[in-house]
Amino acid sequence: MTIELNRVNFAHAETPEKPVLAIDHWSLSAGEQVFIHGPSGSGKSTLLNLLSGLLECRDGEISVLGARLNTMNSRQRDKFRANHIGYVFQRFNLIPYLSAIDNIELARSFSARCADRPTLRQTEDLLCSLKIEPSEWTRPCSRLSTGQQQRVAIARSLVNRPEILIADEPTSSLDQANRDNFMSVLMPLLADHKMTLIFVSHDLSLAQYFPRVQALDEISEAI
Amino acid sequence: MTLMAISVAIFVLLGIEHIRHQARDSFASTVSGVDLIVGAKTGSLNLLLYSVFRVGTPTDNISWASYKDISSNPGVAWSVPISLGDSHQGYRVLGTTTAYFEHFSYGNKRKLSFSAGTPFDATHNVVLGSEVAAALGYSLGAQIILSHGIASTSFTQHKNHPFQITGILDQTGTPVDQTIHVPLSGIEAMHARGSGSLGIDLPKEPPQKTIHEDLTPESITAFLLGLNSKMMIFGVQREINTYKKEPMLAILPGVALSELWQMVGLFEDVLRLISALVLVAAVLGLGAVLLASVRERDHEIHLLRVLGAPPYYLLLLIELEALLISLSGMLLGILLLYLCLALVSDNLFASFGLHLSPSVFTSDGFMIMLVVPGAALLTAAVPSMRIYAHARAYDNH
Structure with missing residues (x-):
């Protein structure tokens, strides 16, 4: 299994009496693409933060790519995340004053996997494969169109060749056309790279793109 | 922001x-190689300021006889008398002797040097500091009229005593650059009775008259002393400060400068x-x-x-x-x-x-x-x- 959760209970430190997630068992195979939906504030982002090691789980077991996140310290989890997990954010979360190349290179700088490779060339190849014109590479991201920002965000999440891609409501601020465009770019790339995808959204219309669809309340009993 | x-x-x-x-560097380098500055009894800072920096006004003069007496002290290697009180277009006039150009030093014991001409050798010769010559556009051979007093505009000009420029000094970065140097005899000639000074029309005195015994001054403003040995500084200073014939003050330039820094230190x-x-x-x-x-x-x-x-x-x-x-x-x-x-x-x-x-x-x-x-x-x-x-x-x- 690529991801496996057993008897995971999580509550925020401020409200220990109010569990956010209570997962008895949940798993995901290599290359599987799952769509998790649920209302806002239901704990979707918390689940993603636990899977990426941003949040520490003290109760239960979280195994990702065979590594037990529970047994790692903060620094080890940071390194693990940089090396194995790609992330696409809500509103893409690009640094507006950096260029497309710099935004992508930023993700490379924390990963040990790409340290011995010619970095810039690989980034440029990625931008080419995502059909971003070379003239746009060095422009600040704030001056790129929504469609271009989507592609840069996808390029950033893929640049370290992660085994797992996490998408946290990446289409929530997009209109129908941009949303469809985003999915049409993302899904073939994942198939090509045989990546495991966890896609979280409250928008059920996106479920059509995924072979596996789960509501969060099917995964966690705390809701 | x-x-x-x-x-x-x-x-x-x-x-x-x-x-x-x-x-500090500029002030400290204004005078060098001078062991003692001697003037009438006043504050040491005042004496330093008017004799070296041409700032302020001398309180009194000292007699030529006293100057000669102290200069003849066996410990004195050289002496330079200075006489202040006149000006030209706001620049101070310094009456002195040719010993000034031989012994006065600035910076790291650098001697005065001439960018043009030579030291004065006649009563109505004048040597200009570099800035005076540059600012007023004067060149060798030109004649200038000195004014009585130190105000920039003076109604009492020594019109009958035109001075001919014989030398222009190199730039020193000290008040010397802003000074007009004339012989003591020239100062005496301007202020002598019947000299036609203060605008009174008398026949013009020929400017090429050589320094004459008659024009020996009765008094001067101050004088600079160089001693044969540094060990003698305090002894000579004590002798001057206790000089019975006339009240005088001898100061060490370095010590007076230290007092000056103490004063400006607060600022x-x-x-x-x-x-x-x-x-x-x-x-x-x-x-x-x-x-x-x-x-x-x-x-x-x-x-x-x-x-x-x-x-x-x-x-x-x-x-x-x-x-x-x-x-x-x-x-x-x-x-x-x-x-x-x-x-x-x-x-x-x-x-x-x-x-x-x-x-x-x-x-x-x-x-x-x-x-x-x-x-x-x-x-x-x-x-x-x-x-x-x-x-x-x-x-x-």
Whole structure:
């Protein structure tokens, strides 16, 4: 299994009496693409933060790519995340004053996997494969169109060749056309790279793109 | 704005330090090789200021007889009498002898040298300081009329005693550049009875008259002494200060300069305090701006954490930002200072005789340049610790 959760209970430190997630068992195979939906504030982002090691789980077991996140310290989890997990954010979360190349290179700088490779060339190849014109590479991201920002965000999440891609409501601020465009770019790339995808959204219309669809309340009993 | 505030603070701090050092160097180099300055009884600072810096007014004269008596002391190697009180277009006239050009030194015991002409050898000859010649456009052979008193505009001119320019001195960066040097006999000739001074029309005296015994002055303003041995300085000083025939004061130029620095030291401290406060305000402003930026960078912090940046990386990022802003501010401030020095150095020299070297880097300046980034790093500790705590908060949930 690529991801496996057993008897995971999580509550925020401020409200220990109010569990956010209570997962008895949940798993995901290599290359599987799952769509998790649920209302806002239901704990979707918390689940993603636990899977990426941003949040520490003290109760239960979280195994990702065979590594037990529970047994790692903060620094080890940071390194693990940089090396194995790609992330696409809500509103893409690009640094507006950096260029497309710099935004992508930023993700490379924390990963040990790409340290011995010619970095810039690989980034440029990625931008080419995502059909971003070379003239746009060095422009600040704030001056790129929504469609271009989507592609840069996808390029950033893929640049370290992660085994797992996490998408946290990446289409929530997009209109129908941009949303469809985003999915049409993302899904073939994942198939090509045989990546495991966890896609979280409250928008059920996106479920059509995924072979596996789960509501969060099917995964966690705390809701 | 923060960058500008730091630039201004650096500009003010380094500028004050630079001018302070340059002023001290300039003052200290104004007179060198002179063991004692002797004048009428007054304050030592006053004697130093009017005899060397041409600032202020002499309180009284000393007799020529006393001067000759002390000059004949076996310990005295050389003596230079000086007589002040006249001027020309705002520049002070100094009556002296040719010994002045032989013995007066400035800087590191550098002798006076001529850019054109020779020392005076006749009563109505004059030697100009470099700045006087340049400012008034005078050249060798020209004749000038001196005025009675030291005001820049005088109604009492020694019209019947035109002086011919025989020499122009090289630039020294001292008040010598702003001085008009005439023979003591010339001073005496101008002020002698029946000389036609003060605008009274008498036949003009031929300017080529040689120095004559009749024109020996009765009194002078002060005199400079060089002694055969430094060991004798205090002995000769005591002799002069206890001279029975006439009350006189002998001062050591270095000691008097120290008194001067003590007086201006308070003013310097106030200036330094003000500029230090400007710097503190700028650095605190930097801290406030960084703190505000931390609040606005929530998405950026989250992004960096997700990409794998450890909390200490974020802490260092803010510290590095503070360091870069402070270094950029310093660079800007130094460039601004260089620009200002290039623009005002000529005016400062013309107005105050103060030479400013183009290099602003002194030991104190280097200290300031170490303190500024240090203070910026210290101030940035608050926002950087906050961002660190924010990043760590994920782990503590």
